[in-house]
Amino acid sequence: MAVDTKPAIAAGADGPVRPAGRRSTAAALRGAGLLAALAVLLLVSLLGIWWGTRDIPFTETWRLLWAPDGSQASVIIHEYRIPRTLLGILVGAALGLSGALKQALTRNPLADPGLLGVGLGAATGVVLAIGFFGVVTALGYVWFAFAGAAIASVVVYLLGSAGRSLVTPDRLVVAGAAVTAVLFAFNSAVLLLKPRAFNQFRFWTVGSLAGRQMDVFWVVLPFILVGLVLALALAPSLNALAMGDQMGRALGVNVGRTRAAGMFAVMLLCGAATAAAGPIAFVGLVVPHMARFLVGPDQRWLMAYSAVLAPVLLIASDVLGRVIGAPGEVQVGIVTAFVGAPLFLALCRRRKLVSL
Template sequence: MPIPLPYERPRTRRGRMWAVICGSFTVVFAATLAGLFTGSHPVEPSVVIGAVTAFDPTDPDHLIVVRSRLPRIALGLVVGLCLGLVGGLVQALTRNPLADPGILGINAGASLAVCVAIGYVGVTDVSGYVWWAFAGAGVVSVVVYLLGSVTGDAASPARLALAGAAITMALSSVISMILLSNYTIFEHFRFWAIGSLQGRGPDVLTAVLPFVAVGCALALLLARPLNAMGLGDESAVGLGVRIGLVRLTTAVAVVMLAGAATAAAGPISFVGLAAPHLARRLTGPDNRVLIPAIMAIGPALLVATDVAGKVVIAPAELQTGIATALLGGPVFIALVRSRKAVAL
């Protein structure tokens, strides 16, 4: 349960948190260097330094580093941050250790909106997908929350999970019907649906940053009340926690973070599952130290996996969504085999 054990000193928990943050920053630094040097077109370290310190728009190598690889790494950091936080928040809210952004129908809502945008509005640019995917994620999340509270009571974790699963199955059927009936939509949609950081310009990152900032702030504010809710609803009420408000605020944070990540990079799996488990294993279940640890581990995990996907089959590249599934899957399996790692 997400309440620190009595014999754990706060200083010890904070020490673990800072150790995780420092370790994650080290991984990010190493992955960033590797990501700048490697790829389908390797670039010498001296050229990378020159591109960063004295950019020359007429040099093709400088253009690759500054216009392609740096934005890709920056977007990977933001998307990893969002996915990790979403996983932690949804797992805490539903008390389900296997919860991920898809449990509330967020990925399905974003995917359906992108299908509609491609097929019936004529949107074919990645920057245009962002707003449609974000709107679809938000609308579906609201519908799931309303369905989860249809009895008049506050939405319970079980009802939210069931409503999300039902909506996901229904929307997935509609998406399949649209894709099978229109080859043009399928051709455009498949590049977004596979999940990728490649080809996203700074405009995509700029569009989602305000939502990411608000979502991160809400996640940090929710740490203490989510700790209390881990004891059960009755205990949380006894401690003065307004359960309905906490669940609604958590849902808002999840929509903003998951909507931003899915809109910017498409549906990417395993980061939202693995990052909270890894952070929980290293720092313990107290959300006051767990959430900052997730904010460090999520970006490190996604950027490192993305770079590994470029190195494994060089000079070709694995799409980010494929790389996280292939490389992150075994890591997550190893994590969940530990009983301590899945305890909430």
């Protein structure tokens, strides 16, 4: 009787268990790829600081970057372009990570930051701020938008966990759709009754990094950092839940606690990002698929890649908007829609999407 000498491949909470040599080679390749993605992010960030409506030579930009001298070019670089680029890195990482987290929580490959009502909750906070409190600055919008995102997240989770049965991905999606419909109707009514609020809201809702300075960056930084750490900590548990709730429980995962923590992380990431830059489409949907195409379904690597690749896409889109809109600019939310849609279609054609 022949004996099969091939190494067995078992499933664990962190994904399939492969032979040690293959695991180390794959990890080395993924690590090298992540370093390459970080290098691209650095390059794109330098491009974002250099390129703008005011033409500043690259050599002067590089000198003023390290030695500001109070000149007009120095003020433009340090007061406008650097904060804009830093906020792009922060918002991009938050959107990419929240998209990956939502797709894992709902096991839905088409989940994006708006699926669970977080984005529209933030928009509702901005509508209330403009329509009833007269807020007109980006720093003022942040707190209302974040509060709206937080309340919407809590309501979605409470509706999804109502009744005797445990919260499931399907119930979260249905609850998110219901909350989104109610908030959309409310926002439409307020904006129709208050034309002045609509005139201000339409500039926020297109999604933009322009006009945001370091005060907005520092406001959202703590929320995004906490959400980032929590999302990465949940990655092993989400790997187990990808095989189903029953298998996850068998592997020792507390399903309810993991989903609650995941929703909290989504609220922090997506709420803070939307509050800072407005609703930016396609970043949270496309980037996790790009990461999954590169590193596979392991949530630990997928989230790390999503947190790096999303800022690359966002800042590159922001620079592209300045190029095609010169001497003005096209808002980054418009550019990401035009760039993200073809990328997503290409991924769909290259690799058929399946349930997560």
